Structure formats: structure tokens, C-alpha cells
Amino acid sequence: MIDLDIRQLQSFLVVAAELNITRASARLHLSQQTLSTQIQQLERALAVTLLVRTSRGVLLTPAGEELARGGNAVVADLGALTERVQAADRGNLGKLQLAVCPYATSLFATEVADAMEAAVPGLEVDLTTVHTPPAERELLLSGEADAAFIWLPLGDDRFQHAVVRTDPRVVALSPKHPLAEQESVTLADLADEPVLRPDIYLSEENLRHWMADPRPDGTAAQRGPEVEKVEDALMMVARRKGVWLAPEPLSRWIPATAVVWRTVTDAEPSELALVWTDRAPAQLIARMIAEVRTIIGQSEPALV
Template sequence: MELRLLASFVAVAEELHFGRAAARLHLAQPSLSQQIQRLERSVGVQLVERSSRQVNLTPAGEVLRDLARSILTQTEEARSTVREVALGRAGTLQIGYNFASGQRILPAALVRMNTILPNVTVNLIEQRTGPQLAALSAGALDIGLVYGRPAATEFHSQPLLQVPLVAVVGRGHSWARRARTSFSELAGQSCILFERQQCPAMYDAIHHAAERSGIKLNVEHHLDDPNATAIMVSVKPMVGFASSVRAGAAPTAGYNQTVTVALHDPVPTVELCIVWRADDTRPIVRSFLGCIESARSSESVTKLQSLLAQ
């Protein structure tokens, strides 16, 4: 059953006049009559009753009219959707992110995406860097917002922000009333850290700062869950680590009973990056990268305004 024949039949069914239907379709009337006859032969039943004065649909024609309208509508929607996907204006993106990107970059990028590309669906997954890169490699994520540029050639990346790291302690800790402390003072503290594969860039930044300070960290526990780390330091005199973004964020589960203390001399810093697969050239990915760039520009303007207001 050809779509062209269905479209001709719907025109006749709606106009109930071959002349008007032919004009609507920009066809000669004899050609339209031949198309209706072909359709009737295709389905094996009469669809149109035609006399010298009027055109009516048979009961079978009335049923096909409604079905044909639905088929034509769905066909056009399918064509439109396929074109939009091909142009990067529709589809689904699986995006991984960490806390800092969720606070500083991602919201503005998603607002921009929803404004210019409302037909793109975004699914968000919060993860540390290591799990994000593994998911990207496996195809479970399309884009990752992580700390550090991955060395693997299978990825492309772009730096977004420099993010200082801070110490996290409980409210009863001796550092709780401090605004900042020298990194070397960690030499006398029990620390909680995560396994390196969870976030290599942050792990290395902390240890490089320790080397520059001439100290060795006393890592008493390894915990990969940031909230679990916050809970642990809230009940024990220990020090955890987080991005400085947490210092200005609203308290979350686990962080209600903790405070952040700025580290200096040196300041451990990580680079927030956006990462995607090198072989992923889909327009939808390029579209989101453009939204991220727009969000980063907005972040820079906000930071400058904050500095000028000081």
C-alpha cells in the first residue's frame, strides 16, 4: 500500500469531490481517479462510491480514511524526527557529571540546551571520574564532566575550569574554626582518601601537594563515597578532601555536620574537563559541546563580576 495512494484517498475522503481533491493535490482529475482505483485493487474492496452528482465513502472507505490519516501523520512525524536527529536537534544524551560541574557548569548548559534544542532528552548520572571514563569507553555515556584530561587516545577532552581542593573536617575538629590552613599541617592528621582509580587527577593533586610540602600523608581509611567520607570525619578527628565548590554549596546528606577549610602553600588544584569519545562525531554531541562553551563563558562573566564587586 503506497503512501502516495493513501494521501490521494484522504484528499478525496475529506473533499468528497474529485475535482477539489485533484486541485488540492495538484493532479489532473483522471490521474487521481486512476490512483483511487489502484488503491481499491490493492486492498481488494471498493472504497469510494461515485455518481454523477456526489462522492461517498463506503463503510470500508470510512475505516480506511481514519487509518490512513493516522498512518500519514505517523509517517511525517517519523521523517521529521529522523531529520532532527540527523541534524543534532533531537535524540537522547547520556551525560556523566561530578559535584563541581553540577554546581558550576551543567545547569546553565542544560538551560541553553533546552532553549535551542527542546527535543533533546538528557539523562544525568553523577559519578566520579574513573567510573565515568569506563562508562564512556563502554558506550554507556556519551559525555563526561570529570577531573583531569584522560591520557587515552580514545577520548577527546576540553578544559573548563580550575578547581581548588579543600579539607573537610567535622565541627568538633581542631581546624573547624579555621578559614584556611597550610598543607604541611596535614602531616599531623589522620586522613581519609579514595582509591586512585576513582579520580586519578584529584588523587595525584593531593599527593603532589604533599610532596611539595615535604610531608607524607597519613591515610587511615579509603572511602570512595564522598558522603560516607563526610559522615566519617563528622564523628572522628580525621580530614577528608573535596572540591572548593562544596564550600559555597548548600549542605547535603553527610555534609551537614562538616566544615571545609581552604588549603594553601600549596593549593592542590584539579582541572574540570568535558570528555567525549574521539569516534563520536554525532551532531547532537557537538550541539551539547556548544552549550557547555556558552555556560563556561557565562561562568567566566559571573566570576569577573564577583571579583569586581569585592
């Protein structure tokens, strides 16, 4: 069996990402000579050439490409194993507390929990249901939850997040509204409609996104009355007191027999993210992001 040094593999993966020894050494806080030596040692251990230098940096060989593809998974799995071993030493194989809003996550939350427990032996995933994003935020800040699914933007730099799905925007209308006869609407169609504001928004930035404010022509959206619950907003919609904009999945899961939903063709899409704090176990969060994206069939590259 080939004896691989995990530090050499990690260094190679940084070089593979940067395709530049100078930038990679700066990220790793190593001298260029030390980094080059690590790569050479890794090449000798594998008996292959992993990269070649060029005037602009380095290029990966086919062997290097293959190692880069599989190496990140190896490092992630080793990190997860390390966490499980340490948890076992503490007499606790691990528990992950996940806060969810039923309407936002009912399509996949239980699947994610089951997939995580299958992928990480000994892990227990607890789902805690709350009814609003501010309640999710409070669980995260208090440490009662490790992660939560929340619609962006957060408007709060205390959290990290990774987008896991993107959905079009819809508007709730009274069945008696003239626009209800159309299959879809535009924001210009809604220019004179007050947008109702249930108490679910995390910040002014979050509220403005949900209201599509400003509109594409630069005008401000009309702010309708504030209400306590989404259900209150929908009742007011039914009574022609305003409209409510939401991500499309909510139209399928919020009980709303008295309203109709129409796609808003020119509204920016809504992004659902896995959100966590610095206290959350990083390796488990990384695994959960991968599991969620696999389950719902979407992929987003960035962690923010």
C-alpha cells in the same frame, strides 16, 4: 551577496592562527602555492587585502583581523548545520547524552542543557545522573554518554577534555579539630593528618592530585583508610579519623552538617573539565564547551 568559498575561509583561518604560510600549508597538507592562491581568491571575493608578507611570515591587515575574529564562528556554525541536516535526513534531529555528578555540576548542568537546546534547534540533551567519576567514565566508554563533567586529572588517554572551571581546594575537618578555628589552612598544617580515600578516583594520578601528594616540601601525604562513599569519608572526618580534600564547590553541595570546610591556601587548584571520546559529535561538543564557559564565566583556551 558575496560568494565565499568555505575551504578558502578555513585555509585563511589556519594562516591567521600560524601567521606563517609554510606552517599553515603543512597543517593543511597543501602546497604553499595552492594555499597562496586560495588566499588571493578569497581576497578578490571580498575586495580587501587580508594579510601582508614579512621577512618572518605574514601579518593580518585590519580586514584580516576582523575576518579571523568572525570566521571561526562561521565555520563552527556551518559544521553544526551540516550535522543537523544529516541528522534530519536520518529522521533524527540529534540527541546528546550528558553524564553528570550532581555535586560537581549542580550549579550549571541544567542551564547548559537548556542553552544547548536553544542554540541548536532540534537537539535534545539528556542528563544522566551518577554518583562517582568512575561511573561517568563507564558511561562514556560504553557509549551510553557522549560527554561528562569530571574533575582532572583523568590519568586516561582514551578521552579528550576541555577545562571549563577552576576552583580552589578545601579540606573537611571535624568541628572539634584545632584547625577548625582557623579561617584557612596550609598543607604544612595538614602534614600529620591521614587523608581519607572514598572510592571516587579514576587513577593513581587522579588520587594523588586530590590528596595533594606530594606536598610542597616533597614529602608524601599520609594515606588514610579507603571508604566506599564520600558520605562515609565525611562521617569519619567528623569522628577525627582523618581529613578529606576536595574542590571548593563540593563543600557547598555535599550535605555535611557534622564537618567544617576550610580553604587550603597552597594546594593546587582543581580543574573541572568536559570530557568526551572520539565517538562524540565534535561540533556539538565544541558548542557545549562555549556554552558552559559562558554560563559559569570562565575561559580556558586548550582542548587536550
